[in-house]
Amino acid sequence: MSDTLRTTAVGRIRRGALNVGDAAIAASPTPRSRKRGKGRQRLEIALLTSPAIIVFVGLVIFPVALAAYYGFYRWQGYGAPTDWVGLNNYKVILTDPSFHRVLEHNGLIVVLSLVIQGPLAILIALLLNQKIRGRALIRILIFVPYVISEVIVGTGFSLMLQVTGAVNDVLHSIGLGFLATDWLANPSIALWTLMAILTWKYIGFAIILMLAGLQSIPDELSEAARIDGASYWQVQRHIMVPLLGPTIRIWAFLSMIGALQLFDLVYIIWGQYISDTAGTSTMATYMALNGRLAGNYGYGSAVAVTMFLISFVVALFYQRFVLRRDLTGAITQGVS
Amino acid sequence: MSVAVPGAPFLRVRPAKRGDKPQKWGNPGVYFIALLLIGVSLAPVVYVVLGGFRTNSQITVSPAGLPHPWVFSNYTGILKSSTFWGEFKNSVIVATVTTVGVVVLGVMVSFALARYEFKLKGAMYALFASGLMFPLVVAITPLFIIVKDLHLIDSLTGIIIPQIAFGLPTTVIILTPFLRAIPKEIEEAAAIDGSSRLGFFFRMAIPLALPGVVTVGILAFVASWNNYILPLYMLNSASHYTLPLGVQQFSSQYSSDTARVLAFTSMSMMPALMFFAIFQRRIVGGLTGAVKG
Numbered sequence: 001m002s003d004t005l006r007t008t009a010v011g012r013i014r015r016g017a018l019n020v021g022d023a024a025i026a027a028s029p030t031p032r033s034r035k036r037g038k039g040r041q042r043l044e045i046a047l048l049t050s051p052a053i054i055v056f057v058g059l060v061i062f063p064v065a066l067a068a069y070y071g072f073y074r075w076q077g078y079g080a081p082t083d084w085v086g087l088n089n090y091k092v093i094l095t096d097p098s099f100h101r102v103l104e105h106n107g108l109i110v111v112l113s114l115v116i117q118g119p120l121a122i123l124i125a126l127l128l129n130q131k132i133r134g135r136a137l138i139r140i141l142i143f144v145p146y147v148i149s150e151v152i153v154g155t156g157f158s159l160m161l162q163v164t165g166a167v168n169d170v171l172h173s174i175g176l177g178f179l180a181t182d183w184l185a186n187p188s189i190a191l192w193t194l195m196a197i198l199t200w201k202y203i204g205f206a207i208i209l210m211l212a213g214l215q216s217i218p219d220e221l222s223e224a225a226r227i228d229g230a231s232y233w234q235v236q237r238h239i240m241v242p243l244l245g246p247t248i249r250i251w252a253f254l255s256m257i258g259a260l261q262l263f264d265l266v267y268i269i270w271g272q273y274i275s276d277t278a279g280t281s282t283m284a285t286y287m288a289l290n291g292r293l294a295g296n297y298g299y300g301s302a303v304a305v306t307m308f309l310i311s312f313v314v315a316l317f318y319q320r321f322v323l324r325r326d327l328t329g330a331i332t333q334g335v336s
Numbered sequence: 337m338s339v340a341v342p343g344a345p346f347l348r349v350r351p352a353k354r355g356d357k358p359q360k361w362g363n364p365g366v367y368f369i370a371l372l373l374i375g376v377s378l379a380p381v382v383y384v385v386l387g388g389f390r391t392n393s394q395i396t397v398s399p400a401g402l403p404h405p406w407v408f409s410n411y412t413g414i415l416k417s418s419t420f421w422g423e424f425k426n427s428v429i430v431a432t433v434t435t436v437g438v439v440v441l442g443v444m445v446s447f448a449l450a451r452y453e454f455k456l457k458g459a460m461y462a463l464f465a466s467g468l469m470f471p472l473v474v475a476i477t478p479l480f481i482i483v484k485d486l487h488l489i490d491s492l493t494g495i496i497i498p499q500i501a502f503g504l505p506t507t508v509i510i511l512t513p514f515l516r517a518i519p520k521e522i523e524e525a526a527a528i529d530g531s532s533r534l535g536f537f538f539r540m541a542i543p544l545a546l547p548g549v550v551t552v553g554i555l556a557f558v559a560s561w562n563n564y565i566l567p568l569y570m571l572n573s574a575s576h577y578t579l580p581l582g583v584q585q586f587s588s589q590y591s592s593d594t595a596r597v598l599a600f601t602s603m604s605m606m607p608a609l610m611f612f613a614i615f616q617r618r619i620v621g622g623l624t625g626a627v628k629g
Binding site for chain 2: 045048063064124140144147155165167168169200301
């Protein structure tokens, strides 16, 4: 049905080009109808946008604002908060050694995610960006881990990584038994285990992004360099990677924000209490543990606000100094 | 990020699909690395699925072995359990309603942002774009309070509505360029044919932007299917659990019965994997189209 409509519409465009009078009438309505049109247009805009805005502001923006308010109270979540404690919650957060550890873990996870996944994803994307058979299939299969939920990934990996689990079993059977260890509880290893799982789960996404970025680079550039005598790796190093810059910078942004918010995997694999001693706790697991589970909603809110501020400052700095040349004012002027 | 989408993919003139249908086989080393990569990506998934076909004693004796003999009782047990199907049903309801909600609200607001001129347009777009910085994890504590005050705690509605809200930023960012890329001439022609702006919206804009609509729908569905923290905070009674909570509950309840846990886990990832297998082109294409600089 839409097809017939489309063809008649296109037909009208052609005819409209011939029939100048018709087009002129449509283009310049009388002042009165324009005024009425404007009111009608306002109504349409209101109808179209208000449901989304109400839901979004009510359940995304408002809760964050509310967290800022609750953060000033000692509050168990019943009735209105009355026990105003000022900045005390924040004072406790900032002096709590276990929050310091959480910050350290989160910082390490952010940096290690960038350092491990970035180069690996770029390298793999460069390799796959060749004329090879079955590339579409390869692309799908390496993306599978990204689609599987964190809960399932966490459950599967915690079973495999037990001391008596499949990973140690494989190591023993290929003669690397001396490497077998307690992957999850050993504090000097647990963070690296987490990094391995994160890399496994999210590198597919990075590779797909990089591949898309590489494919939008015109062939002519590398061809010209080839003709000038550049080797394969010179072309990659001096042409493809620099031109991939915008994609890399956007991926890095998404990766950093994701790493700062990390919750599900840690919470499922290491549980509520072990993550701190194993050295994998994050700001979000700290928030769940000391907020909701402790019945301390004021404190939990203050942690949420701290988290938000940290992410916000990181995002702002990154946009200001790194992403600036890629999307000048995209956030503020996206529509213009 | 995604804000930098240059134009809707479906109207962009694509150069001949280079590399997708190659003539030569190319470098064998590349295939080796690709195979290695696929092996690493799929091994844990295969482990979980195969583990469900083994017995606990098989798993204890040889944790990484193959099923020998193959045992089907774990899977048939799950298929007969009302717990699994109850949680499956909850997940389907939540994901379906969330998807419909995200798509309907998202298409409406994106259409306004893409095809109307008004003063607050830039601010409105920035508002939704800023939503990417307000992840669920940060808002979860006060969200719990709000949902409790609305008396929606421990109900599926209490998960669906926040999910719709948090799905909107990505939706708006992906859909707006799609809808903006529809040539003005088509809209004018529809107007000459006597179609109103809203008539154009229903009869032309939505069909023309269908690839984008499908992409955001799939993203919303998968995100909902996998969501963990929201049900964790909002749901108390086991009869309302969605599959992610169910998996966690099952694996702590039957922690000694590893084979059954593996069977339950792989059963609950099947729908998402099948969904992905059917729509993979759209998911992969949608994500890259959205974030491509």
